[in-house]
Amino acid sequence: MGSNVNMDQSLSDYDKAIEELSKLLDFLPDDPAARKLWLDGMADRYIKL
Amino acid sequence: MGTSSTGVGFHKQLVDDAVRFKAPARVPFIPHFYLWSALDQGYKISDVCTDFELNIKVQRNFHEKYKFDVFKSQSGLLCNPLAILEGIGTGFNVFNDDAESIEIDDFQIMFGHDYDAFLADWRRFLWEVMLPRKFPEWNNLKVSDLARHIGTYREFTSHLATLSEIATKELALPKMNAVAPAFLPVECFYMYWMGLQGASKEVRRNPGKFQDAVALLDKEIIDPFVELVKQGVDVSESAFVTSVTFLAQNFMNSKQFGQYYWPTVKKILDAVTGQDQIMHIFAEGMIIRLADFFRDVEKGHLAIQIEQDSPYDFVKALPNVACIGGVTTHYLGHTPADECVAYVKRLIDDLGTSGGFLLAPDKMMSYRRDAKGENLKAVCDFVAEYWLASAQEV
Numbered sequence: 001m002g003s004n005v006n007m008d009q010s011l012s013d014y015d016k017a018i019e020e021l022s023k024l025l026d027f028l029p030d031d032p033a034a035r036k037l038w039l040d041g042m043a044d045r046y047i048k049l
Numbered sequence: 050m051g052t053s054s055t056g057v058g059f060h061k062q063l064v065d066d067a068v069r070f071k072a073p074a075r076v077p078f079i080p081h082f083y084l085w086s087a088l089d090q091g092y093k094i095s096d097v098c099t100d101f102e103l104n105i106k107v108q109r110n111f112h113e114k115y116k117f118d119v120f121k122s123q124s125g126l127l128c129n130p131l132a133i134l135e136g137i138g139t140g141f142n143v144f145n146d147d148a149e150s151i152e153i154d155d156f157q158i159m160f161g162h163d164y165d166a167f168l169a170d171w172r173r174f175l176w177e178v179m180l181p182r183k184f185p186e187w188n189n190l191k192v193s194d195l196a197r198h199i200g201t202y203r204e205f206t207s208h209l210a211t212l213s214e215i216a217t218k219e220l221a222l223p224k225m226n227a228v229a230p231a232f233l234p235v236e237c238f239y240m241y242w243m244g245l246q247g248a249s250k251e252v253r254r255n256p257g258k259f260q261d262a263v264a265l266l267d268k269e270i271i272d273p274f275v276e277l278v279k280q281g282v283d284v285s286e287s288a289f290v291t292s293v294t295f296l297a298q299n300f301m302n303s304k305q306f307g308q309y310y311w312p313t314v315k316k317i318l319d320a321v322t323g324q325d326q327i328m329h330i331f332a333e334g335m336i337i338r339l340a341d342f343f344r345d346v347e348k349g350h351l352a353i354q355i356e357q358d359s360p361y362d363f364v365k366a367l368p369n370v371a372c373i374g375g376v377t378t379h380y381l382g383h384t385p386a387d388e389c390v391a392y393v394k395r396l397i398d399d400l401g402t403s404g405g406f407l408l409a410p411d412k413m414m415s416y417r418r419d420a421k422g423e424n425l426k427a428v429c430d431f432v433a434e435y436w437l438a439s440a441q442e443v
Contacts, residue, residue, distance in 0.1 A: 007193035014176040020192045024199050040172055042202045046180060047158075047241050049140040 057286055060118040061223040064288040067407045068327045068371040069349040072439040076401035077118035078408040078432045079354065079373055085414040086111040086123065088149055089422050095144040098151070101208045108212060112220050115429045119288045120216030121225045122209070135201070136194060138184035149417055158182040159242040161251060164258040168265055179242060217286045226329065227287035230274050232294065234266035235309040239297040249300040252309065260308055267313050278320040289352075290326035291317065299334035306339050314342075322350045329354065329373070333413075340366040356412050360400055372400070373407040376428065381410065381420035386427035393428050394435065402439045408432060 022035035066073040181187040239248040352371035360375040400406040
């Protein structure tokens with residue numbers, strides 16, 4: 001898990017929140033597009049539940 | 050035909066033959082059971098919906114007791130949503146153990162004045178507008194508040210993978226489909242963003258904008274999916290290459306179905322038939338009134354799972370499309386077991402001996418009284434042993 005993550009970043013800004021959250025996805029390939037897609041999937045889940 | 054016929058390949062062949070209008074060895078039985086399976090095993094809905102391990106146990110027990118021909122995951126409804134949402138809000142699902150049901154508010158988090166923002170960047174709109182409307186605290190949350198959710202969501206995706214392994218390796222059943230879009234674009238507006246009232250009003254008040262929004266999702270979600278199907282998908286462990294659900298067609302007229310559904314459906318169907326694969330559509334409510342759209346679908350590539358339509362009417366209306374359904378809650382829930390079996394035998398003899406018909410319940414089985422366990426067991430045992438003489442001549 002990356003140590004340079006800004007845990008205080010607000011979720012209100014999509015780009016910045018996704019950028020920080022994607023640093024936590026160390027189980028995924030280091031591909032920004034793939035990480036963004038994974039987080040979008042999680043956001044979809046929030047909407048669907 | 051012997052009773053030793055088992056395994057993923059055997060069950061897959063049953064479905065394949067039936068959908069392609071070849072006489073199957075016996076008519077396959079497709080499950081359509083959700084909360085009922087938890088109640089049948091004596092569990093409370095709130096427990097099954099908040100515990101991944103119990104959730105898997107319920108699904109495994111269900112398929113071990115009742116012999117169906119495909120594994121149909123129930124995780125869309127039984128998926129531990131509380132853990133995924135923990136700390137950001139309650140969502141729209143309310144578990145009611147007294148009523149033995151999950152209640153969902155009719156909500157709206159996208160409105161008629163939102164189309165331009167949605168069309169400009171729908172993912173950003175989801176994150177910055179719809180999520181705060183659903184979860185009032187969203188904009189006060191920080192990355193740290195979501196960090197643990199990454200682990201929980203990963204646990205959910207692992208849960209789905211575990212179920213897939215159980216289906217093919219332990220239960221030796223094919224999965225329902227190899228790949229699938231979560232929902233058709235039009236359904237996202239109905240199911241997740243506008244609700245029943247909102248979506249039914251929008252297709253009438255803002256048909257052009259609504260169509261633009263559907264078309265955007267079609268391009269972003271369905272086009273890559275269609276390309277995947279065109280490239281060829283491994284279907285060795287799946288009954289169908291793909292499966293989609295129709296829900297919102299119930300409040301649309303034929304013209305609206307042609308605008309909001311058919312372009313997407315036609316695109317997927319063309320890719321499926323082009324690859325000589327078979328696909329499944331679950332049409333909640335009624336579908337025969339929209340039969341004209343499906344008359345030119347190449348025979349042997351599509352099966353539609355019906356609810357309120359009569360299977361006898363369906364096979365007359367669409368002789369080119371396999372019918373899935375017919376097993377009513379009237380019989381499963383309210384008659385003696387021998388009458389259930391006699392009814393299912395009649396369905397098979399009337400509709401299934403030459404292919405083109407598969408058995409399934411006529412609704413999503415959710416309530417305790419939808420079926421008696423002994424009735425379902427009797428029907429499953431009968432279907433599993435009712436070999437068709439016509440198949441041996443093929």
